[in-house]
Amino acid sequence: MAEERELEVSIDQDACTGDGLCVQYAPDVFEFDIDGLAYVKDADGEILNTEGAQAAVPPKRRLDIVNAAHDCPGECIYVRDRADRTPVAGPEAD
Template identity: 50%
Template sequence: MKVWIDQDLCTGDGLCEEIAPDVFTLLDDGLAYVKEGDKIFSEPGGVEGLAEFPDSQLDAVIESAEECPGECIFIEA
């Protein structure tokens, strides 16, 4: 599975990072980005920052997307 964040919609609330810290991180610009291991997909972000995540994180990623106030988290198969 893959996930990306539309930074134009991100409110910087940080719920995604709280729910799934292995997949999401907030950077100094106050916006959330996806990560794959130690690699943070911040340049570019958005749809170009599509990161794979392990199946074990699926429930947390779905919860992050559902709880996100900016509705900016997109999950792809």
């Protein structure tokens, strides 16, 4: 079986609507900060609130993260291949 590629996820807060679907899909990866916008979290659960911050996608959450990117009303979730940064889901993906 082919090894699955590692993914990373980021959120563009300028486009975030604060709807919260991402937090419902994967609360261990996404969280609201005090500004009412969603952010990604690192493996220790810390919010990464610097602009353009990326978090590794846990293998068990791959489908949830991709679905969150597809369903996000703000189209602000970017899922990319960690190795070559190819868009997998979100606004840049085909």
